[in-house]
Amino acid sequence: MDYELLTILLPAFAAGVLVLSTHVVLGKQVLKRGIIFIDLAIAQIAALGAIVVRMDHDIAELAYANVWMPALFALAGAGIIAWLAKYMAEELEAMIGCFYVLSAVTAMLLLSSDPHGAELLKQLMSGQILWVSWQQLLLPTIIYSAILGVLFYKPKILDGPAFYLLFAVVITLSVELVGVYLVFSTLILPALAINKLQGKRVLLWAYGVGLVGYLLGLYLSASFDLPSGATIVATLALSAVVFRLISKVGLKRDKRMLT
Numbered sequence: 001m002d003y004e005l006l007t008i009l010l011p012a013f014a015a016g017v018l019v020l021s022t023h024v025v026l027g028k029q030v031l032k033r034g035i036i037f038i039d040l041a042i043a044q045i046a047a048l049g050a051i052v053v054r055m056d057h058d059i060a061e062l063a064y065a066n067v068w069m070p071a072l073f074a075l076a077g078a079g080i081i082a083w084l085a086k087y088m089a090e091e092l093e094a095m096i097g098c099f100y101v102l103s104a105v106t107a108m109l110l111l112s113s114d115p116h117g118a119e120l121l122k123q124l125m126s127g128q129i130l131w132v133s134w135q136q137l138l139l140p141t142i143i144y145s146a147i148l149g150v151l152f153y154k155p156k157i158l159d160g161p162a163f164y165l166l167f168a169v170v171i172t173l174s175v176e177l178v179g180v181y182l183v184f185s186t187l188i189l190p191a192l193a194i195n196k197l198q199g200k201r202v203l204l205w206a207y208g209v210g211l212v213g214y215l216l217g218l219y220l221s222a223s224f225d226l227p228s229g230a231t232i233v234a235t236l237a238l239s240a241v242v243f244r245l246i247s248k249v250g251l252k253r254d255k256r257m258l259t
Helices: 003-033 038-055 065-087 089-111 117-126 135-153 155-159 162-178 180-193 202-224 228-258
Strands: none
Touching: 003 038, 003 135, 003 155, 003 162, 003 180, 003 202, 038 065, 038 089, 038 117, 038 162, 038 180, 065 089, 065 162, 089 117, 117 180, 117 228, 135 155, 135 162, 155 162, 162 180, 180 202, 180 228, 202 228
8 A cells, every 4th residue: 555545544534533532422322213214314404504604604704614614503403303302292202303304306307407516415424534635634623522522521411412412513523524424424333233132242343344444445445445434334334244143143143052
């Protein structure tokens, strides 16, 4: 592997590690709450905020508009979902699905007259992880570290409404780094891989599943000139399925030994 390729892959892998650092924990909580599509909905709403920034030159010229505008959209969406969780719990998943669809079609309508709209939409959905720079990772590193610190000292905060606030902040930064599809995959696939397991090392296994998926995806996309986001989604899925099958065999063996 030559030096030039390494300078591209290292920050991309660092971005993947950063996203995994928070998404594995939040993904486990998403499965626990049974709100699987909240990540897609919030990610799409944040992407909608990013589209508004890129379409309005006055907003785009404001400092850090590409961060705070998507964050405002995501926080607003998370606040509405938190309200729905309190008053419309039985229909929450259906309402979240509606949020996602409405955000997606709104994005399409906003970009319908933009000659570069299709390309922008593709970037936001699939991401451009291979072109992430070290400078782009600075703000996410600071904020993710703060959030992980909060979760370490007060893990029960995820069981309350503050979960939606943390979720919106994390998703906003992640969409900018890796795109909507990878945000969803990083949240759900490692969490699904360990869903039937218990014990103190469960989260470590989930991180392992995610790291293998990102490493393999980046290697394949760089080696065969494949779309990086789509390739990593596929390798994350493969990593999760293989781990799930192996752990299932291990659980059956342990049950036989106990009987």
